[in-house]
Amino acid sequence: MYLFATTLLAYRPFLDPAPIDRFWPWFLPPLILVVALVYRTIKTETLEGLPRRAGYLAFQISVFMVLAAAALYLTLMFF
DSSP, rough: OHHHHHHHHHHTTTSOOOOTTTTGGGHHHHHHHHHHHHHHHHHHHSSSHHHHHHHHHHHHHHHHHHHHHHHHHHHHHHH
């Protein structure tokens, strides 16, 4: 019990972040889907066709994120 309490008290989230370096790409698809769904829900007047529109927006976000990453990579490699 004492060890658990000291472990919780010693955790400093901004100074010692959780080691999720290997797992962060798995957080992107749910984040993209939630952002697309919330944005489409706010912007449409009726909910008719919402999943299709949100899916298309999620696809667009994913494509542009890949294009932006490629552009940044090429910029860093050649300049």
